[in-house]
Amino acid sequence: MQVPDTHYARSGEWQIAYQVAGEGPLDLIFVQPYLSNIELSWELPAFARLYERLSSFARLILFDRRGSGMSDGIAGATPLEDTIDDVRAVAEAVGAEQPALISYLEGCGLTALFAASHPDVVRALVLLSPQPRLLSGPGYEWAPTVRERSEFVAAIVEQWGANSPANPMALLVAGDDDRQRRLMARLQRLAMNPAAAAAALEAIGETDVRDVLPSVQCPTLVLRQDRDLYLDARHSRYVAEHIPNASYVEVPGDRALWIGAEDLVADEIEQFLTGARRPAANDRLLATVLFTDIVASTEHASRLGDDAWRNLLASHDEIVAEEVERRRGRLVKSLGDGALAVFDGPSRAISSALAARDRIRDLGLEVRAGLHTGECELLPDGDVGGLAVHIGARVSGLAGPGEVLVSGTVRDLVVGSGQELADRGEHELKGVPGPWRIFAVES
Incomplete structure (x- = not known):
């Protein structure tokens, strides 16, 4: 999905950045917590998938x-009522007269306050792992103590970015995925600096919207993963119990927020907001994945210059597309100096790789290829996507110039x-996981 353009809405003296994606019949405003960068968040797969x-x-x-x-503004602590003004400004800018609101973690407190203050405006609330209060207190003993919270905040600020x-925070979103951890760290840096983060986190720690919850009149869905390792389930259950007639749903999963359960979470939200659940689709299939890659592409580009290299790449892409189509495959995408294709049969995929390799060799280029079926x-x-695609890419990475390697499955x-x-x-x-036996196609 193409990342939508960013626009600005005026809220008092500040310009608030916003994006609009989709053209559905209802408006859904996603209220971010204190930390966000709407442009960069599309690069995080879990966020992009939920947005899509x-x-x-x-x-x-x-x-x-x-x-x-x-967005403009002084980074750090921002009163809830000022952020409510930002929600209103964005809603007016896009003509959202009766939107539903969705948020997560401490951002849910803001959405609840907005809904309670504007019952004639908000049509519904979706609260993902909400936190109405962040500190332990009477009737809320399961939350962190002041000391525990201070230590947690200190760790966040020390490791910010x-x-x-x-x-x-990077661990929360990315787990042990180094690439996603780098993206989350970059999002932190592009959202605000460590001092601003410290101020925002201090202000959030003092927020308590429990008294607001009984005043929320609109339909509300409270949603979490059933084995969320990050946030105690009692936060979400408290919110569901104190908002009149709120629905409480747990989806299978052991990550934070919606991460790793994007489609399950989206299914519940869609059913709640529209009354209809997306029908089951044939969204998985057995296929042979083919990755190709031009050997020494950087050196070729440097030697030939931009224009000549661009023309050579165009010829390469045309050959790959022709050979994939000739053998009933589907070219999924160009990878700049390579390609990804899928086939309904491994023999046709191998033949396509060999034919493309031989024709591309006539251009003065060598390619490597890797295949896996799954x-x-x-x-x-x-x-x-999926593990089969990942394996195909890894097999391709083992190939030398002119080689076509396949997994033992193929x-x-x-x-x-x-x-x-x-x-x-x-x-x-x-x-x-595990060792994989690799074979080279002899031709």
């Missing part, structure tokens, strides 16, 4: 709160096809 699903049935409106991300497993996830934009499926394969032994594939 929400915008498939609603007009999704994203914005950065004042002082965070792309750091690509480190010790960064609590179950792939079909993504809404036509892309494919080898088992092409027995009797006439394909000659040489055993290249067992290999560890980064990010994939």
Whole structure:
């Protein structure tokens, strides 16, 4: 999905950055917590997937709160009523007369306050792992103590923007995925500096919207993963018990927020807001994944210059597309100096790789290729995902110039096809459990 353009709405003296995605019949304003950058958040797969699903049935409106991300304002502590003004300003700018609101963590307190203050405006609330209060107190003993909270905040501020497993916020979103951890750390840096984060976190720690909850009149969905390792379930249950007639749903999952359960969470939200659940789709299929990659592409580009290299790449792309189509494959996407394609049969995929390699060699280029057969996830934009795709990429990375390598799974499926394969032994594939036997196509 293409990242929507960023626009600005005036809220008092400040300009508030917002985006609009989708054209659904209802308006859904996503109220971010203190930390956000709406442009960069699209690079985080869990966020992008949720945004894509929400915008498939609603007009999704994203914005950065004042002082965070792309918006104006003094970074740090911002009174709730000022942020409410920002919600109102964005709603007016996009013509959202009766929107639903969605938020997560401490941002849910703001949405509840807005809904209670404007019962004629807000049509529904969706609260993901809400936190009405962040500190322990009478009737709320399960929350962290002042000391525990201070230590947690100190750890966040100390590691703010750091690509480190010790960064609590990066760990929350990315787990042990180094690339996603780097993106989350970058989002922190582009949202605000450490001093502003410290001020915002201090103000959040003093917020308590429990008394507001009984005044929320609109339909409300409280949603969390049933084994959320980050936030005590009693926060969410408290909110659901104190908002009149709120619905409480737990979806299977052991990550924070909606991470790793994006489609399950989106299904519940869609049913709650529209009254209809998305029908089950054939979103997975068995396919042979083919990755190709030009060897020494950087050196070629440097030697030829931009124009000549661009023309050569165009010829390369045309050859790959022709050979994929000729053997009933589907070219998923160009990878700049390579390609990703899927086939309904491994023999055709191998033949396509060999033919493309030989024709591209006539251009003065060598390519490497890797193949694996497995179950792939079909993504809404036509892309494919899943472990099979990851394995195919890793197999390709093992290939030398002109080589076509296949996994043992492919080898088992092409027995009797006439394909000659040489055993290249067992290999560890980064990010994939267990050793994998790899074979080279002899031709």
